[in-house]
Amino acid sequence: MNENNRVWWILFLVGGGALLVRAATTEFGKSYARDQTVYVTVEGGTAEVDAVPGLPTAESDAAHPDAARWTRSLAADPGERDDPHVRFSWADTIGLWCAALLTLAIFSFLFGDNPGYRLAEAIFVGVSAGYAMIAGFWEGIVQLLLAKLIPVATKEHFLPGLEPDPRWADDWARYQSGDLGYVAAEWAATTLLSLVPLVFGVMLLMRLSPKGGWISRWPLAFFIGATAGLRLIVHFESDFIRQIQATLLPLIVFKEDNSFDLAQTLANVTIVVGVLSSLVYFFFSKEHEGVFGGVSRLGIWFLMITFGASFGYTVMGRITLFAQRLEFLFDDWLWIIDPLQRRAGL
């Protein structure tokens, strides 16, 4: 057994032993959920929603005749588990343990690359991609494309809350009363311009085709051109003109009562000198020597201080993320701390 494996086994045994001791002496790693039954009644195009605590009962069903209903479970604190509507949740508990073990798997990379880390990384990438795809489908394909191209079908099957555009409100009413067929209603409501993004989208997908890959270059060229044009304008206004304006500052500042404002004067001088000297550092058409070289070296100092501040901020960010994961492990999983008093009374 090499040293790495020996350390792994020790960590595994110590960690597992600690968990067993904790499990034998106290509770931890449990999630609870609060059940809620939602009744929805639609009258005159307006939905009336009534959320009733607990699972559906004969009484609650009788109180909401002709209503559609579903149940949902909301996260509950362990301290609320005596509430009759709060129950132990296997699903959330499994999720909690998965999150905790995956967090430890990611941390394990600090010791060295290992299969546990690679598994956690793959799950993270896969879940993120899947989530983004589903969100993109509902918010992009359904809301931005189908709602314009086939609004009648979209309203009927995907988005009941989709408001009929004034242009097709009459046709929608006629369709609902049976005076107008589906195809005619859809034709009256469609926005044919939406075919353009649809066609572009299909052309982009041709990239996957072994022979028709070249077709994807046309919409790609359009997107690149449009994005470049858009960015050119906003960068020119926001990051060029307005930034130059912001640098044109008075080098001697007086307060409203005409007294000398030393702090603001120093701040303005620092900004102006910092900008000019940093620009000089990036001016390569003249040898950096003499006064010019001195200003250039001053520019390097400003740049280094900026990078240092940036690095300091980055470190702070990373420590925060680490602290948040440890909080999760100690609080949600192991129940060692309770900063939010979610287990008060247990």
Place this chain on the structure above:
Amino acid sequence: MIDVLSNLDRRWVFAAMFVAVGWPILSGVRFKEEPSEGVRRVFRAIEDLPEGSTVLMALDYDPSSQGELQPMASAFTRHAAERGHKIYFMTLWPAGSPMIERSLRIVEQEYPDYVYGEDYVNLGYAPGLEGAIKAVVDDLRGQFATDARGNSLDSMPLTEGLRNIQNMDLLVNVSAGDPGAKQWVQYAATPHDIAMVTGTTGVQAPSLYPYIPEQLDGVLGAIKAAAEYEQVLSVAYPKFAESVKAQEGLRRMGPQLVAHLLMIGLIVVGNVIYFVERSRGPGGRR
């Protein structure tokens, strides 16, 4: 000693960092924060708005930045709701929707008088990266057919007459990268003179400071600024001083301090080792 330290396995440094961050969390050690002028500017941007002002809350982050940005999003939400502002939530990040849900839960649980559709609304995820900003600035209805819950925008008082975001009283952005604060400044705040404040990750903060004060009213940079914001909020509204939920950022500053002390110590030790080894010359040990 120097030889031991210069050949120290880096995993001991990781272990030290684990202790440095873990101990303050376990012991609950906390420190008082003194809000900086920059944080006070952000506070005033929300505080000084008349009650009932419209605030677009763009939460452009996902779970990987939650530890740093959730305290800011929660504090912004509590502050806006406390002042009685009308809040429009949206995100440019696909995984930003669950982050919005966290803020919605704050509104639902802590401000029961707030009515969905009348006082706050969740517009949801807007695909299209920075193009989505351009879209909501010019034609919000073209970007959102309904809200995130599938309600018609015309059926809610808050969005009934809303055509774009150009008339918003304030744009509050919590940003973990691109698209985020920089793009909101470029596509919305600058061309349309919309007042804007932002809370960002530490990595991003330095790139936004040049926009202050002309194009951006203020920036909360990293967890330190989030904690300061919670501090100034708890002074202005004492009920937040009593609420443990409203002090997430303050709680996370304990680990920050100890971890920073460790890092400073490590940098000093590293430099000492470097100079000692240099003084020994190319031959090595003495």
